Amino acid sequence: MNRRLSGHRYERMVFVMDNNDSSHEHPAQATKLLWDYIKDHKGYYVVSFLSILIAEVITVQSPNVIGRFTDLLQAGKLNFGAVERYSLLLVLIAIGYAVFFGIGQFRTGMMGRQLEYLFRRHLFSHWETLSTSYFNKRSIGDLLNHAMNDVQAVRQAISQGLNQLSNAVFLLCSALFMMFHTVTFRLTLVSILPILFVPLVVVWFGPRVRVASRRAQESLSSMTDLSEESFSAIRLIKATANEDVAVNRFRERVDTVLSQQLRMVRQTATFQSLIPLMGSISFVIALAYGGYLTVTHQILLGSFVAFTLYLALVINPLQQIGNVINNFQRASASLLRLSVLLGEKPEIVDQSAQTEPISMQGDIHVRLADFQYPDSDIPVLKEIEFSVKRGQTLGIVGQTGSGKSTLVNLLPRVYDPPPDTVFVDGQDVRKVGLADLRSAISYVPQDGFLFSTSIGQNIGFSKEDATLNDIEKAAQQACIYDDIQQFSKGFDTVIGERGVALSGGQKQRTAIARAFLKDAPILILDDCLSAVDMNTEKHIISNLNEVRENRTTIIIAHRLSAVRHADLIIVLDDGVMVESGTHDELMALGGIYARMYTLQQHDSEVTAD
Template structure:
């Protein structure tokens, strides 16, 4: 559903709430315009003389009743509009986030996440302001303008009203001319802030590298350039705002001057009373407010219109990877995997990453994948996950083309540990239980013991409730990997366990202990282990060696170390030249 459709549906669903808010705001303005009229009558009464305390108290009580009516109705209307606007903001952000969750990884590789969030937060806010502050101001402006004109024409003088109004009518024109430039310069400031935030985030993430290279002065200079750009843009905005803030009082002053001169002349010649003249000056100041609001509302809706277009672009994105029209659904899946003549090339890439890859992994068996950096190991795992779509008829799960399976079914059947062992900014216990939020603590402990991270957890101040910081910064690389492995092991319903070089940061002793656990898993799960270290693949039932996207060797460890080729080269490098027969 597009943003325009969402807005229309939102307003229609809450039409009675909006109607009540508009009527309340309108009623408040009719109370407000009574105040100058009462004030004018009071002055005329004082001028006639003979006023008593009872008369003065009567006027005061009348003013109090009118003021109370204004406060009650206006307060209700503003609160109602504000509540509806915040509800829209909440629902739209939920809708956006849910939509983003459906998009493929490629989308986020092509778009800056910080820029997406900056646009979506600002654009949602702009639409919310149009739905709340814009509606509030346009309702207030329309009713106040009509009511004030009615009171000045009916109770004071038509010509005085029209002459004084002419300069004031230029106010919305000035606003309509200047505010778009204000909006443009405000956007440039926001873009500058976004650039500064991206630089700061990048620098903080690379802080160890920056310090190791002693590059702090260079980073400070880069940051200074970004902040100077923001200052320059902010000063351009300040100058334009200053011009705007000078012109509006100038036009108001001209209108008041006309009203003062002509109104004074009417009083002197007895055509209007002194009280009416005083009431008119108050009405004149009240006319400035709605005229300014008209201009502001025009720009609010212009902002909202531009924001709706951007939200339309965000929501129009379609996921590259989708469920099939008629998915294959089974009650029981076993975990047999078959890859058949798989060739894959990334978009905008000149050469295929994988070429004619075929391998058969029966249920409960372990496949090892080895190769130099860039050989295509991670790509192969990503295709099995349908992080990217493999060509039709190339990857099969229990004899079913994975493109014919529901994405949720496929991914629930796979427990995956990525290279970086990504962790969330929460407790270590919640990270382990990520795929099973309702899991009992005993299962968390068991998975942590299997991945050999439990001893580390026991030494933490709050145990499994210890917060591990952004991306698990409180943990070492090996501890992050072991935590990610525990997260995969706790996913008991998974039929396939995939590890993408997930033991590279652990010591050899811990690696052997984790591999012992994985051997115990064999027969229960199909395991796919991609690794640089061949020690992780010794016990695999079958190993494929990738080089430039092709399978150049395959077999079991004992055979491969004896055959001339890449596997033996890697083995000798990693064992310090140890003979292949050892």
């Protein structure tokens, strides 16, 4: 639902841009990045354009040379020396064109590739600054489509498009200049009249091509999104024999992509065919009127031959200009989408004005009257107050959906708490620099996310300068070291996407080792022992007490044995803190915690029997 709503919001933004051109209301970061890049590298582009200009000035000499050759042939004055001389001239023209045009093509192509790299790096860096709520509303496939296809469309317009445009414009101008000055003025003027209708064709079809391109890209994003989800859920699809369902869903998306792309192809084909049509009409006029002038001896045969060759040169750049305008329309749609992305602002921003890094100890105090998500009016947490001193362990228990994860997510400001409700070392977390705050926290989420690299790199992710000894020590503390030693490549074993090569318990212990390696003042374990057996859990808890001395630890657990040793345990029920105390105090209270613990003990005894 969130993704669907986000898509509608995005389309409304694009609709406003297409119809009102309200650029002052729309973020133009992508356009600014583009123009800043061009201005910073204007010297390279000038060299490229000058090279192409020289190449076109050279190549338009060919029809003139051939025209003179024809006049000599008609007059009977052609000899072997003249043939040799004119042949050499044509060879030199070809070589000169190839050298200068090649320099221009290479320079512009190189700058286009660097621009593509800059855009993708900028996009990824920008995404890293956004709040997690943004990614809850946008699909990964859609974002990847932007990073790949939209950036590529802009790059092609700036490299290939500029190459073709400069080539076409310079060739067109050079050819027209030679036509006016080396042939007859009247013939040239009459022949190019149909070409004057080209701007009207551009004005009419340009916006239609842009809209068709945008819709095609959006349908492609939808298909990419479904593909990413299907590949991620391939185990579920196969286990439930739903391959046909997945294939049918994908076929529907592909049909939509095909429909939108065919619509774009129809618009593009019509647009690109009308421009050479204008050129063909010009050629017919040139043949009729030029033939008449030649037959009546008003112009020489060589001039007529040269003129037809020049006109052929004019038609080719017209086709190129049509293709370039078409590419620019598609690129403008992509640039608009990139501007929407780069214009997104993080919901959680650094409100601290401090410049010097601070060292945090780990004292935590929470006094929260209520908390609701930014897009909801219903409180998910109410009446919560507790304090944890440095070096102590806090246990948080409760039924599924009682708000445990939400509560700990307020600490690193994954969600922004209300002002003056969550404190670390006596400071409101909203007033602490985000970098300092989050650097002081090691967080192991419920899924224990792992990257598709080696298991050693996954553990070392939390500490950039970690040595192999550091990684091995953290693995031993998390009770995953022996498992890793059994792998054929040890710590170099690649575990696949999301750690697919590991069991659930191995994933959790690898994530715990990564958190141990960071050795932050505050450690949050969010139900990350659920897939670990009881004996391994005891070893991890024992190691936890040793390695976390003078460090604050927060453990969320459904299995109460994981928090029994905690200095303070709080019980959440429907977002409300209903009980708090040590294990013994809560057992003596005889409330929710006591009932949960008794029930789990009974289940453990039954399982053992």
